[in-house]
Amino acid sequence: AQSVTQPDARVTVSEGASLQLRCKYSYSGTPYLFWYVQYPRQGLQLLLKYYSGDPVVQGVNGFEAEFSKSNSSFHLRKASVHWSDSAVYFCVLSATGNYKYVFGAGTRLKVIA
Amino acid sequence: GGIITQTPKFLIGQEGQKLTLKCQQNFNHDTMYWYRQDSGKGLRLIYYSITENDLQKGDLSEGYDASREKKSSFSLTVTSAQKNEMAVFLCASSIVGTGDEQYFGPGTRLTVL
Numbered sequence: 001a002q003s004v005t006q007p008d009a010r011v012t013v014s015e016g017a018s019l020q021l022r023c024k025y026s027y028s029g030t031p032y033l034f035w036y037v038q039y040p041r042q043g044l045q046l047l048l049k050y051y052s053g054d055p056v057v058q059g060v061n062g063f064e065a066e067f068s069k070s071n072s073s074f075h076l077r078k079a080s081v082h083w084s085d086s087a088v089y090f091c092v093l094s095a096t097g098n099y100k101y102v103f104g105a106g107t108r109l110k111v112i113a
Numbered sequence: 114g115g116i117i118t119q120t121p122k123f124l125i126g127q128e129g130q131k132l133t134l135k136c137q138q139n140f141n142h143d144t145m146y147w148y149r150q151d152s153g154k155g156l157r158l159i160y161y162s163i164t165e166n167d168l169q170k171g172d173l174s175e176g177y178d179a180s181r182e183k184k185s186s187f188s189l190t191v192t193s194a195q196k197n198e199m200a201v202f203l204c205a206s207s208i209v210g211t212g213d214e215q216y217f218g219p220g221t222r223l224t225v226l
Binding site: 004009032034043044046049051094095098099103104105106 | 117144146148153154155156157158161163169171203205211212214215217218219220
């Protein structure tokens with residue numbers, strides 16, 4: 001069975017500071033991994049996706065994530081956050097040949113002045 | 114670009130009532146999904162459909178029915194609403210599945226009195 005753990009339910013950072021949101025997954029094969037963002041009262045939007053190749057993938061709005069097979073992790077990073085980045089971020093796993101997507105519980109990011 | 118439309122945006126029902134939520138997509142995607150999002154939690158899969166007239170149960174299908182009579186639409190029925198139930202129901206679609214990006218609707222917020 002697959003699972004995704006986002007250990008930090010809430011993260012608060014100052015505007016302009018760097019950010020890392022953590023994601024650990026459990027899956028024996030090579031997963032498809034995604035980060036989605038959910039702004040208040042909206043659906044989820046894709047930030048980035050990884051399947052193979054360079055373990056560092058670039059996404060929208062200056063976000064990037066790094067895949068580590070040895071650590072079973074897919075952490076999301078941003079060099080300098082803006083107040084508009086305040087939202088809920090979900091790490092998602094899709095197993096090869098499986099239509100189901102497994103969601104982490106989400107990390108609520110608050111950016112303060 | 115395409116869009117996913119969910120109706121209604123807000124749904125208020127009585128305990129024991131049968132309630133129907135609708136989702137339309139114009140991406141021409143094959144696969145569609147219904148998720149339930151409870152406050153502070155990740156998304157849980159209720160039903161998905163890999164093509165017209167196909168239905169697959171997710172992890173949370175008990176208490177729900179679904180219908181996919183057209184490629185572009187996917188309906189979800191709460192068969193007997195539970196008192197004090199509050200959740201957001203999100204519809205999503207993807208080209209096929211298995212590692213494809215999912216596109217999400219804005220959600221239907223359910224309140225049961």
